[in-house]
Amino acid sequence: MNSEIIIQKLEELFRDLFDDYTGPVTRELTADDVEEWDSLGHIQLMVLIEKTMGLRFSTEEIRQLKNLGELVDLIQAKTATGE
Amino acid sequence: MTEGARPSEQRIKAGDSVAHEFVITPEDMVLFRRLSADESLIHIDADYARQRGYRDVIVYGALMLAQLSHVVGQHIPGVLGVSVKWSITYRSALYVNEPARIVLDVMAVSAATGLVEGRYRIISGERLIAEGRTQSMIPVEMIDDSSAPD
Numbered sequence: 001m002n003s004e005i006i007i008q009k010l011e012e013l014f015r016d017l018f019d020d021y022t023g024p025v026t027r028e029l030t031a032d033d034v035e036e037w038d039s040l041g042h043i044q045l046m047v048l049i050e051k052t053m054g055l056r057f058s059t060e061e062i063r064q065l066k067n068l069g070e071l072v073d074l075i076q077a078k079t080a081t082g083e
Numbered sequence: 084m085t086e087g088a089r090p091s092e093q094r095i096k097a098g099d100s101v102a103h104e105f106v107i108t109p110e111d112m113v114l115f116r117r118l119s120a121d122e123s124l125i126h127i128d129a130d131y132a133r134q135r136g137y138r139d140v141i142v143y144g145a146l147m148l149a150q151l152s153h154v155v156g157q158h159i160p161g162v163l164g165v166s167v168k169w170s171i172t173y174r175s176a177l178y179v180n181e182p183a184r185i186v187l188d189v190m191a192v193s194a195a196t197g198l199v200e201g202r203y204r205i206i207s208g209e210r211l212i213a214e215g216r217t218q219s220m221i222p223v224e225m226i227d228d229s230s231a232p233d
Contacts, residue, residue, distance in 0.1 A: 040167055043193075043196040043197075043198055043220070044168075044198070044218070046193070046195065046196055047191070047193045047196060047198045047200070050191075050193060050195075051191055056194070056195070056228070057195045058195055059194075059195045059196070059223060061195070062195050062196065
């Protein structure tokens with residue numbers, strides 16, 4: 001799956017979960033930019049991605065993410081290897 | 084009475100299920116009316132309830148949520164859990180002294196985060212009273228995700 005498709009899918013999930021956020025969803029987006037993206041929101045986003053994309057993250061992978069771009073890269077790596 | 088109760092040390096996995104039976108009594112209604120100061124006529128005035136098409140006063144929705152609290156706090160995920168989200172949609176009225184049953188099914192678990200997602204239904208006889216979803220956090224070591232995608 002290429003990164004453009006991943007970010008499109010993520011934007012759909014992101015806007016569904018963080019419905020007060022109306023700004024752009026880009027690779028540079030961080031939790032600091034989105035009021036609802038707190039620690040619980042982060043967990044809910046990760047679980048939503050796991051369920052809708054059929055992936056599984058580790059606690060360490062989730063902890064290390066610094067922005068949406070790194071999440072896109074992680075998903076791309078996992079889908080490429082079929083992890 | 085509770086069916087499917089799990090030992091507290093047993094790990095939680097998708098597909099786990101628990102059922103709990105309950106009856107809301109007139110005493111429960113009085114206690115909750117006092118506690119909440121909710122004087123909605125539909126809960127306290129049988130004549131008004133009949134005018135609105137119900138056969139009697141209907142149970143406070145929050146008393147059903149109290150039963151959900153029992154199921155979540157004692158069974159799934161149990162005493163180690165922290166609730167983070169509940170939803171409820173009421174489908175039909177529950178009456179005082181009417182036996183009801185709440186069934187909670189685990190829909191998904193996340194070993195990375197410790198999140199447990201559940202779906203519940205409250206039923207009386209053949210009637211669906213309410214339904215909704217729950218999310219709870221538990222220590223990750225309590226999660227069994229052996230049925231999750233590889």
